[in-house]
Amino acid sequence: MKIQLLFFGIATDLVGENSIFYELKSDETVLALKKDLLLKYPKLKNIEEFAIAVNEEYAEDNLVLKENDVVAIIPPVSGG
Amino acid sequence: MKNTAVLITSEKLKVQDCYDFVQDASCGGIALFVGTVRNSTKNKEVTLLDFSAYEPMALKEMQKIADLALTKFQIHKIAIHHAVGELQIGDIPVIIAVSSAHRKAAFEACEFAIDTLKETVPIWKKEHFEDGEVWVNSHP
Numbered sequence: 379m380k381i382q383l384l385f386f387g388i389a390t391d392l393v394g395e396n397s398i399f400y401e402l403k404s405d406e407t408v409l410a411l412k413k414d415l416l417l418k419y420p421k422l423k424n425i426e427e428f429a430i431a432v433n434e435e436y437a438e439d440n441l442v443l444k445e446n447d448v449v450a451i452i453p454p455v456s457g458g
Numbered sequence: 459m460k461n462t463a464v465l466i467t468s469e470k471l472k473v474q475d476c477y478d479f480v481q482d483a484s485c486g487g488i489a490l491f492v493g494t495v496r497n498s499t500k501n502k503e504v505t506l507l508d509f510s511a512y513e514p515m516a517l518k519e520m521q522k523i524a525d526l527a528l529t530k531f532q533i534h535k536i537a538i539h540h541a542v543g544e545l546q547i548g549d550i551p552v553i554i555a556v557s558s559a560h561r562k563a564a565f566e567a568c569e570f571a572i573d574t575l576k577e578t579v580p581i582w583k584k585e586h587f588e589d590g591e592v593w594v595n596s597h598p
Contacts, residue, residue: 386512387582388593425596431580434515450512450580456594457509457516457540457581458493458552458572 379404379445383415387453389428392421402443408432409439411449428453462524463537466513466581476537476555485534485557489564491572493552495545505586509542509551512580516540519579523571531567533558538571540581551583 383400385393402411408430416422429452430437436452443449463479473492480488495507524536537555545551554571558564583594 384512386580387510387584388596391593431512431515434512434518436578450515452512452580453582453593454595455576455578455580456583456596457511457579458576 379443381443381445381447381449384448384450386450387456388425389422389451389453392424393419393451400449406443407439408437408441408443408449411443412439415451422451425453461528461535462521463535463539464517464520464524465537465539466511466516466520466542467539468541468543471539471541471550471553473550473553473555476539476553479537480535480555480557482534482557484559486559487561487564488555488557489561489568490556491552491554491568492550493572495547495549495551497547499585502587504547505588506547507545507551508584508586508591509540509545510582510584511540511542513542516580520575523574523578526574527556527567527571530570531556531558532560532563533567536567536571538575540575540579542581 383398431450520538527536534557539553541551554568556564556567
């Protein structure tokens with residue numbers, strides 16, 4: 379199934395993309411996707427940690443992703 | 459009547475807009491937090507800050523903070539405005555304004571809002587120096 383990945387902040391610079399479509403297995407969890415992403419983009423290890431948002435809401439590791447989800451890689455925020 | 463105002467803009471933030479939104483005859487005070495761009499970080503001179511946001515989600519998170527502040531504290535209204543784009547030294551990246559019948563609630567809600575914003579709202583700043591640039595908070 380296909381999802382959309384969005385990258386922000388330092389993640390954009392590390393990956394070299396703002397937005398890509400990404401193919402993954404059905405019933406994959408957020409945690410599994412995080413592991414996949416670290417393999418595909420080893421430079422993401424340069425960030426201490428990153429959160430995942432699914433369809434504009436922070437997502438727990440055990441959330442199961444669905445076709446056409448919009449998944450954002452959220453490095454540590456620094457607004458204000 | 460809407461008691462919250464959240465905004466993300468690439469325009470210059472206006473303290474007066476936030477003040478005017480929360481001002482009300484029923485209130486005995488208004489607490490304002492105005493963030494400003496500092497000229498140095500860890501003794502290093504900053505030339506400018508560049509803010510970027512995941513805007514639709516950032517607005518949702520800012521709205522959650524405003525709604526939570528209204529339930530958590532005895533306040534009347536709250537405005538949370540944040541700027542994006544390049545900001546110079548002294549410019550204003552964020553304004554929180556809170557009005558309440560009694561001052562303590564306004565102070566507490568204002569502090570709660572800025573502290574929570576810095577933890578949860580997907581906005582990032584890149585600090586620019588004479589000799590390079592760095593994403594704030596992104597490295598161990």
